Amino acid sequence: MHYEGSHKFGVHQNLLWLLLNDPIVLARITPGVKELIPIADGVFEAVFHIKMGPINSTFKGKMEVREKVAPRRYKLIVNVDAKIGMVAAEALIGLRREGQGTVISFSGNGRLSGKLARMGQRVLIGVARMMAKRFFKGLEEEIPEGGIHKGGEIMELPIKVTVNGLVRENRVEPRLTLVKYLRETLGLTGTHVGCDTSGCGACTVLVDGEAIKSCNLLAVQADGREITTIEGLATDSLHPLQDSFHQAHGLQCGFCTPGMILASVALLKRNPDPTDAEIRQGLEGNFCRCTGYHNIVKAVQNAARKME
Numbered sequence: 001m002h003y004e005g006s007h008k009f010g011v012h013q014n015l016l017w018l019l020l021n022d023p024i025v026l027a028r029i030t031p032g033v034k035e036l037i038p039i040a041d042g043v044f045e046a047v048f049h050i051k052m053g054p055i056n057s058t059f060k061g062k063m064e065v066r067e068k069v070a071p072r073r074y075k076l077i078v079n080v081d082a083k084i085g086m087v088a089a090e091a092l093i094g095l096r097r098e099g100q101g102t103v104i105s106f107s108g109n110g111r112l113s114g115k116l117a118r119m120g121q122r123v124l125i126g127v128a129r130m131m132a133k134r135f136f137k138g139l140e141e142e143i144p145e146g147g148i149h150k151g152g153e154i155m156e157l158p159i160k161v162t163v164n165g166l167v168r169e170n171r172v173e174p175r176l177t178l179v180k181y182l183r184e185t186l187g188l189t190g191t192h193v194g195c196d197t198s199g200c201g202a203c204t205v206l207v208d209g210e211a212i213k214s215c216n217l218l219a220v221q222a223d224g225r226e227i228t229t230i231e232g233l234a235t236d237s238l239h240p241l242q243d244s245f246h247q248a249h250g251l252q253c254g255f256c257t258p259g260m261i262l263a264s265v266a267l268l269k270r271n272p273d274p275t276d277a278e279i280r281q282g283l284e285g286n287f288c289r290c291t292g293y294h295n296i297v298k299a300v301q302n303a304a305r306k307m308e
Contacts, residue, residue: 001112001125001128003091003125005106006105008104009139011143012175013072014175016095017070018221019143020093021065022216022221025221032059032131034048034049038210041284042065042066043064043065044062044064046060046063053130055084055119055127059081059082061080064078068198070198073093073094076090076091083114085113087116094106112124144174157172160223161223162227163186164228164231172219174218176219177217178207178217179193181222182205182227185219188229191229193215196215200256201285201287203215209266211265213259230257240307241299241300243306244303245260247302248295252290253289259286263282272307273304276297279297279301
């Protein structure tokens with residue numbers, strides 16, 4: 001089954017790119033999503049409940065983002081199944097500038113089995129179009145008010161966030177990323193800027209307890225949420241992960257270390273006793289160019305024992 005479509009938005013493509021790469025936003029705007037749980041960089045466990053036309057079923061499986069070329073395109077791969085059949089789909093999501101706005105287009109193919117395959121291509125394409133329409137409508141609603149130019153000036157929006165236990169209130173441009181807000185507005189320079197395209201993980205912070213790459217989230221999207229940076233991890237003494245990275249020499253130049261430690265905090269929250277392979281998979285979105293990773297894995301193992 002082949003499907004394609006497009007939709008034009010009146011905002012810059014960088015803003016749409018950030019929204020499309022935020023798993024929390026994706027979970028809100030994708031029709032039928034009940035759960036979208038990050039299990040690795042760009043990989044999610046997905047649970048959908050689709051009630052549309054002749055389809056009324058819960059699907060479980062995996063969603064992956066691949067071949068990412070910021071801020072222009074990525075490939076979305078979905079493999080889910082239910083009692084009524086299995087869906088294996090791929091779609092190329094593309095963004096291009098058009099005038100003062102951006103066009104998002106998608107084109108892909110899907111393979112169906114079971115009762116789904118017997119429903120007829122016309123019915124299924126109709127359902128796919130309805131889901132795409134709902135997706136784009138949801139994305140429109142996620143665009144911050146004032147996310148476009150007004151009177152030649154970029155508007156500032158008020159945000160209120162809790163950072164390392166302190167409530168902070170500021171006015172920010174809609175296009176300001178969270179990492180720049182933390183570093184330049186709040187002066188929390190422990191959060192590092194590496195690739196600035198969500199690839200290296202140096203900017204990882206905790207947002208409501210989940211590891212998020214802060215170059216890939218707008219500051220306005222953090223409004224009302226709780227953020228922990230490396231500066232807020234220790235209290236009266238070092239956090240067990242900080243101490244373990246020191247004791248096991250899980251760092252050299254230290255540039256990746258804040259993001260690596262915060263990603264490890266989220267990893268141990270999900271899995272308190274991970275194996276070597278699970279640690280490497282859980283940290284695959286954080287790059288280190290010095291250590292060879294061996295001592296990083298050892299540090300996480302040591303911290304897991306301390307936190308039992």
